[in-house]
Amino acid sequence: MPVNLPTPEKADLLAVAGIKLGISSAGIKTAGKEDLVLIELAESTVTSAVYTQNAFCAAPVTLAKQHQQQISPRYLLINSGNANAGTGEAGMQAAQACCQSVADLTDAEPTSVLPFSTGVIGQQLPVEKIQAALPAA
Incomplete structure (x- = not known):
């Protein structure tokens, strides 16, 4: 997988019907760096996912599996800079708070x-930073 590619200009990106994309900076790892993405899927979107087989899944993986079994997802919330893995019950509560x-x-x-x-x-997920950055996404 290619890494360190230049960021495309927003004007060069093409719209995809049924998908809205929002990007924001929560300052999770580096202040001012875009590290939060919120994707909205159209109501009629059909989704599927492949998850890790690891017995020690991070909180977001466990919660995403649970949510996808209950309802067709409308939003994908992605953060970089913090995996929210190995964080125990506090990590699960953080993931739930972000979804809420x-x-x-x-x-x-x-x-x-x-x-x-x-x-x-x-490391514990900085929920407050994510919550503060969400409206801009």
């Missing part, structure tokens, strides 16, 4: 949000 924040902003059910986190393992 998206639900509050969009008048949706928290189960319609799938959380995804990538980054440093073993």
Whole structure:
């Protein structure tokens, strides 16, 4: 997978029918760096997912699996800089709080949000930073 590619110009990106994409900076790892993505899927969207087989899944993986079994997702919340892995029950509560924040902003059910986190393992997710950055996404 290619890494360190230049960021495309927003004007060069083409719209995809049924998908809205929002990007924001929560300052999770680096202040001012865009590290939060909120994707809205059209109501008629059919989704599927492939999850890790690891017995020690991070909180976002466990919660995304649970949510996807309950309802067709409408929102994908992705953060970089913090994996929210190896964080125990506090990590699960953080992932749930982030899903609830998206639900509050969009008048949706928290189960319609799938959380995804990538980054440093073993650190607590900075929920307040994500919540503060969500309206801009």
